[in-house]
Amino acid sequence: MAKKDSPRSAADPARGRLSTPTDLGGNAVKDIAAAMNVLLADTFALFFKTKNFHWHVSGPHFRDYHLLLDDQSAEILATTDDMAERVRKLGGQTLKSPDQVVKMSRIAPNEADYVEPADMLAELMEDNRAQVAALRAAHDICDEHGDVATASLIENWIDAAEKRIWFLYETLRPAQSGGH
Template structure:
């Protein structure tokens, strides 16, 4: 049995599938990077708002981790292989993966910025997927866009 990607006969042009999968791979890598950063901050947050921030970050990293599976499985459904190593994730990610700080407010600001960046990256990918006739990927992107925008808002509100 081969691990090579195959082009599914689902009515989407092969070049469009390649472009869609490239966008999904980058989104997966950014999501995984943001998951790791959020989880690390969850472990290491301290200060007067420890409990509320610790719990909020836990909710966020759990949602991010679940999203990595959705994104990877969408790539598989579209006939491609998903990145599956740290090296691949770091190569594809546009987010900074290592920003250690012991300042809880700086953690919040770093995560807010990253969620906003992912949202800005996803928006044109959703439009491109829809234009290629891939409404399922467009729907997935729109759900991710909603999550990142809402999470950025919550982090902004926390920091203000």
């Protein structure tokens, strides 16, 4: 574990009016808040992309895909508040505008007029895989600073993203013939 820098207190004038007392050092708060804000931007972008595909899916599996993507988008959106509030609990500041989401997110948008349903699912599967990798990297930062609370939340978000990947993967698999 890395050497801890000195804990920051609410009396530290550099922290401003939004300070929150924590036993984590200033570098820990800075590093973890930065990682979490990028995750938050990615999560908002993944939510919007999933919802976009939910709104624009078509074809013979419309109902199944429409419901799957609606469920997944709701699950993704539900994590955003916990992410942002964790940053605030540490005394950091979080995203304040959609512009910050656009600037910080690593999830590429898809603004095509039409996307084949299977391509939608495959793209979302890859985006969720990228999200898992980013979550694991953020977990490593938390581990470096001894932030078990944020790491614990991240572990749950990894599990949820892996479940989304699993559902997307299974939905994309070709039907097996012969009843096996």
